[in-house]
Amino acid sequence: MSTGLRLLLVSTPVGTLGSGRGGGVELTLAALVAGLGGRGHRLTVLAGEGSRLPPGSGAVQLWTCPGHDQPSWQHQSHDSAVQIPADGLLPALWDRVLQEQGSFDAVLNLAYDWLPLWLTPHCATPLFHLVSMGSVARVMDAVIADVARRCPGRLAFHTRSQAADFDLPGPPLVLGNGFDLTAYRFRAEPDPEAPLGWAGRIAPEKGLIDAARVAAGLGRRLLVWGVVEDAAYREAVEAAVPAGTVHWRGFLPTGELQAELGGCRVFLNTPKWNEAFGNVVVEAMACGVPVVAYRRGGPGELVEPGINGLLVPPDDLEAMQAAVLAAESLDRLACRHWVERHASREAFAGRVEAWLLAGLEPGSPAGHSLQGQTAGRTPDAGT
Template sequence: MGAEALRLLVVSTPVGALGSGRGGGVELTLASLVAGLLERGHHLTVLAADGSRLPAGCERARLWSCPGVDQPSWQHQRRDSPVVMPAQALLPRLWQRAVGSQAGFDALINLAYDWLPFWLTPQLHTPLLHLVSMGSVAEVMDAVIADVARWDQRRLAFHTRAQADDFELSEAPVLVGNGFDLEAYGFCAAPEPLLGWVGRIAPEKGLEDAARAAALLGRRLAVWGLVEDPAYAAAVEAAVPAGTVDWRGFLPTSELQAELGRCAALLNTPKWNEAFGNVVVEAMACGVPVVAYRRGGPGELVQPGINGLLVPPDDVPALAAAVADAEGLDRQSCRAWVERTCSRAAFAERLERWLLSALGRSPA
């Protein structure tokens, strides 16, 4: 490590306990952030929902937990929805603990895409920083993020430029990407004739497009993810020939990568502006090329002809037509691209530069 060790409190998402899968990509980001910064010599405490467990590689961090009711996710609200706080809500309890403990830390890092922590930013004595986890989905969130940017944009970091471009910023954004423990992903050189799709089973993820593309090709589509919307999942399955969708459930990384690596290609079909696209990188780490819509974070991660192909958003025939060319790409090139750009060590170094800049410190 090239910098003085920092005492950091990482406040997790108020949607689900760590390890449940309900927090989506934030859980993976938290694991990479905590493990990577621990490896660089910093001291971390994680504050999360009751029932949470620290991911592998994060065992040296402290874990604090709070009881409470999950916060409604903004990605399932209307753009003009107001801020909602359920009775016995987890979100204010997390931040009551964080605010009360702030004196013991050099900085607080918020991973939740919620109004309250952004609003609190100028109120705290200890610097509160935000790794913004989504693009623009609600007017009230756009406004509070813009307020923080005007007050001190150093407090904000984003995963990709496509995500940052959603917001009203006063200067060039800090982009940190994301990071992965690449030892947890095995390379598979000899796949099966199987297409894959990974994500929460919810409308904004666009599973129906991947299923339709697989049906056009007469191929089986393996689907991994937490079923957030059972009615939507049933409608997707009913719209394609029986046997097209092969439901594999939500799996921890160790099990997911072993199955995902056997896919000939991954289809990525979000209907919204994904902030990053963790599953895209997870597939590439296994050697699986990706066919994705040219939208949001995946549109920056997929390098056409190297690790996958991009097609116009919502164009299912184009999605299906690109599969054959994607399957012909060098799978080792997919893995090599991830090793160059998305390792956990590289992510931690980018995070450290952001933290030190926001705190007005310099590396030793």
């Protein structure tokens, strides 16, 4: 099949594009809009009402739907049932997909939700899913396993550790993620006061309280960027450390975030769950900031010890304090070079394009050849 596909990209039903509430999905979508659009594909993005596309989206069309946000799966118990609120955004988005699917060669879903996964074998237009989280609920595990068996090649993952959460019939297709490296300025030296940094949603599963305690133990300031999803958790973080340890910077657009992030001496990553990838880890490295992370989930595949950061046993605060001191002497340019080799936006778009083209090839199991090609490691930028 030739390039120049007509693609419908469906965003998350949690928050609007540009608000930050969609977490890593927003960054991934921005990378795909630029990367796939630059490869000659005709793109339409479907998102919640009030969304806005990132600057430089060119001829990409934006469709929006009204509706109430979908409850986030990461805040449910493992045995929770599927919940769809009245006048929900999730069914509104997928009603629009079903109405418009005939105008597209493929639909690419970026949301981690039961409904689009369940629809996969029932859509007339091929429906692909870039899975954005690891295992969080039994019902989601089951529908992902079902799609993997019934519709080979329609699923892709960000990292091997994320894919390992699921019952898959064969090796996973691992695509990594991509970043606009022109948006991140390399900083050869940190700011004179050399704070530590942390970024992510302010919620318990992200483990900010651990980073705050590490910073307090070292007598350092900790700059924190992100949307406050759990106000009570933010208060608990404040109460756990001396006043003045945590400096709340809020959710910032990439340009403002990287300008502040680059001034940090070390970036901390402290997830309490199996993080699917770790976008903020790569963003820090792109600015030249070494990362100290728990050896858990996706960040454990992104940090190369001694090159762009250090890994420590999960939840070991003493080990993290020692690693921060060691990471301060790492070559900041090596951090930037790692991102250039492994996580460029252009290479990520090329991997996604290859996956879609393989899945649309008549008469062959979708993505079969690619699964064997990329399984076993997070792809390099040149793959």
